[in-house]
Amino acid sequence: MDISRYAAPHPSPNNIEPTLIRGMDRQQAYLLQLQKNPLRTKMLTSGVLSGLQELLASWIAHDVGKHGHYFSSRIPKMSLYGMFVAAPLGHVLIGILQKIFAGRTSLKAKILQILVSNLIVRRCRCDHLT
Numbered sequence: 001m002d003i004s005r006y007a008a009p010h011p012s013p014n015n016i017e018p019t020l021i022r023g024m025d026r027q028q029a030y031l032l033q034l035q036k037n038p039l040r041t042k043m044l045t046s047g048v049l050s051g052l053q054e055l056l057a058s059w060i061a062h063d064v065g066k067h068g069h070y071f072s073s074r075i076p077k078m079s080l081y082g083m084f085v086a087a088p089l090g091h092v093l094i095g096i097l098q099k100i101f102a103g104r105t106s107l108k109a110k111i112l113q114i115l116v117s118n119l120i121v122r123r124c125r126c127d128h129l130t
Contacts, residue, residue, distance in 0.1 A: 039091050043088065047087070054078040
């Protein structure tokens with residue numbers, strides 16, 4: 001799918017309001033942003049999902065804070081962790097992994113890339129949580 005036809009001109013740096021692109025659904029807009037600004041898009045996605053994950057975990061565990069609701073100080077902390085640690089680290093490590101396996105298209109190479117990704121890259125990103 002060619003999404004370049006949906007591209008809007010870049011807004012000026014002073015205009016920070018999001019540009020709505022007509023005729024484009026959310027998935028296409030997300031993929032376009034992922035192509036144009038991969039790290040920023042990954043950071044925002046990881047931050048939102050990390051915060052929602054913590055909120056959901058608190059709700060499932062019935063972990064009510066001292067004020068009687070599920071929103072605790074862990075939620076913004078996890079969002080910040082997702083934005084400023086997990087996403088950039090994953091971005092760099094996957095980039096290195098892709099460079100190592102560039103041009104290798106055999107089944108053995110693909111399986112090895114998946115194993116390295118799951119056993120090393122994922123462990124580097126999640127080791128502190130265990």
